[in-house]
Amino acid sequence: MAWLAARSAPSVNDLMMSRLDRSTSLDPPPEKTIFRIDLNEDRPIPSATASTYAPSEAGDLAMPSVLFPSMRLMLAAMLCCCFITLSISSSNLAVALICMTSCPHHGYGGDLKWKTEQEGLVLAAQNAGSLLTLVTGMWADRLNGKWMVFVALLLCCVGNLVLPLFAADSFWFAVAARIAIGASDACLMPACNSLITRWFPQSERAAAIGLISGGRQIGTLFILPTAGYLCTRKDILDGWPAIFYLSACISILVTVFWIPFGADKPAKQCCISGRERNFIESRIACESIGKRTDRSRRVPYQAMLRSRALWASMFALVCHEYPLVIMLQFLPNYMRDVLEFAPTKNGLIAALPILCLFVSKTVSSSFSSYLVTKRNMDKTVVCKAFNAIASGGLAMCIFIVPLFDKTRAVYAVVSLCGAMIFADNGMTSIAKTSQPNSNPTHLSEQEYVAICFRSNSKLREK
Numbered sequence: 001m002a003w004l005a006a007r008s009a010p011s012v013n014d015l016m017m018s019r020l021d022r023s024t025s026l027d028p029p030p031e032k033t034i035f036r037i038d039l040n041e042d043r044p045i046p047s048a049t050a051s052t053y054a055p056s057e058a059g060d061l062a063m064p065s066v067l068f069p070s071m072r073l074m075l076a077a078m079l080c081c082c083f084i085t086l087s088i089s090s091s092n093l094a095v096a097l098i099c100m101t102s103c104p105h106h107g108y109g110g111d112l113k114w115k116t117e118q119e120g121l122v123l124a125a126q127n128a129g130s131l132l133t134l135v136t137g138m139w140a141d142r143l144n145g146k147w148m149v150f151v152a153l154l155l156c157c158v159g160n161l162v163l164p165l166f167a168a169d170s171f172w173f174a175v176a177a178r179i180a181i182g183a184s185d186a187c188l189m190p191a192c193n194s195l196i197t198r199w200f201p202q203s204e205r206a207a208a209i210g211l212i213s214g215g216r217q218i219g220t221l222f223i224l225p226t227a228g229y230l231c232t233r234k235d236i237l238d239g240w241p242a243i244f245y246l247s248a249c250i251s252i253l254v255t256v257f258w259i260p261f262g263a264d265k266p267a268k269q270c271c272i273s274g275r276e277r278n279f280i281e282s283r284i285a286c287e288s289i290g291k292r293t294d295r296s297r298r299v300p301y302q303a304m305l306r307s308r309a310l311w312a313s314m315f316a317l318v319c320h321e322y323p324l325v326i327m328l329q330f331l332p333n334y335m336r337d338v339l340e341f342a343p344t345k346n347g348l349i350a351a352l353p354i355l356c357l358f359v360s361k362t363v364s365s366s367f368s369s370y371l372v373t374k375r376n377m378d379k380t381v382v383c384k385a386f387n388a389i390a391s392g393g394l395a396m397c398i399f400i401v402p403l404f405d406k407t408r409a410v411y412a413v414v415s416l417c418g419a420m421i422f423a424d425n426g427m428t429s430i431a432k433t434s435q436p437n438s439n440p441t442h443l444s445e446q447e448y449v450a451i452c453f454r455s456n457s458k459l460r461e462k
Contacts, residue, residue: 071272072199072280076208078258079192080215082149085254086188087219088247089156089181090126093163094332095227095347097122099240100167111168118171123329125175129182137190145198145264148191153255155184160248164241198265201283203373210365217358221351223247224332228347316387323394323423327353327416339409349413357420393422 097119100112114122136148159180166173192212200208227243236242263269266277304310331350335341341349368386371377397419404412 070276071266071269072204072208072276074261075195075199075263075269076211078254078262079149079195079212080218081254082153082188082192082258083212083215084219084222085153085156085247085251086181086185087216088223088250089160089184091220091329092160092223092227092243092247093123093126093178094329095224095231095343095350096240096243098332098336098346099231099343114171122171122174122178125178126182126185127325129179130185132183132186133190136186143191145191145195146258146262146268147264148187149195149258149262150255152184152188152191153251153258155180155187157248157251157255159184160244160251164244195264198284199280201280206365206369206372210362214358214361217354217361220354221358224351224354225344225347228344228350231343231347319391320423323398323419324357327357327420331416339406339412341409352413353416353420356417357423360421360423390422394419397422 101114101119136143159177162180163174163177167177196205196208196212223243226246227240230236230242230246231239233239233242237245261269261271266272266280269277331353332346335346335350364386368382371382372379397415401412401415401419404415
């Protein structure tokens, strides 16, 4: 009888392998609060992963704080701050430019005698700098993500300091400064993609992307009204230069926090607990991300170019970026020249569509994760549905904007807000989420291919 009971009962190895399969599955349903780990949970990890390090006594017993229940939440918050910095540096010129150059409307008096063509070149320079992604996208997974983010923050600081100091001497200094800002974007985005695949299990990536990329809207919401106010304060560093000095100070502040706490993978983070490190590494072990020093890895460019899913993702990305660039870089000019708003009012009203963008991004990313994880809906169906709704609504709202002039400015602003609600209702939360989920091993290379089309559309637009 004892022999029969032993034969019928599952072995310890079978139980461990069953639990291991659940813990390392590519898309496990989230059983706990997002970004948290149960310290009482005794879950095994792959032997290959466990053999790479010894458990940390202090780290295994460390209790998570209320503010940051896990280090990957802290990393997401820091990356969000990096995108806030980048967004501030990218969007500050939109309002500053209308105060830098001379214009007779509502006191937009500037001291720079730039022609319209020169203004277009300054705006396009940032997108030209972002073409550096053609290089950084290929090498992001082989470089240290932490120091790529540091270079991005450094370029933001340098670009914001150079423009107010030397723009009056030569127009080309302003072009060079904006190229540096674009290069910052080229360093930050691929590095962020690489960090997401190495820090977050697949079931958490949609939420992580929503939190991190939300920094773009937070930064824009901050700088647009602030820049509009500083434009009218000639007593504060002569007005518009204060916008760029403030942006540089924010870049320095974020850099001070990023250097000690940022890390390109959990094993290099000094404050992470051993349990959380096990948790992360066990769940991404089966994705075959590999080491950055592995020269035997070959990027399947031919297979990527033949992938219909990748082409659809790139097309959605271009359609997403095109209206956003119009909103971010030309909205203050539209409100000055067409709606004839004063500088302070210009900055405040221009922030409203960005606020709608941020709210839409947050709600849609959470809702899409809910549909996939809780309702077990097919990812492809959810992706197509969100993009269809987003594209149709965006097209309708943008189409009716030219029908309104300054006498019906309220309707124009409402239409622009509606356009931004639809723009990120599907395209940001789904199109940008589909790339990390479709092939996390070569995510940066996917960004490298997509940037060719995205940057070309932006340059042609300018």
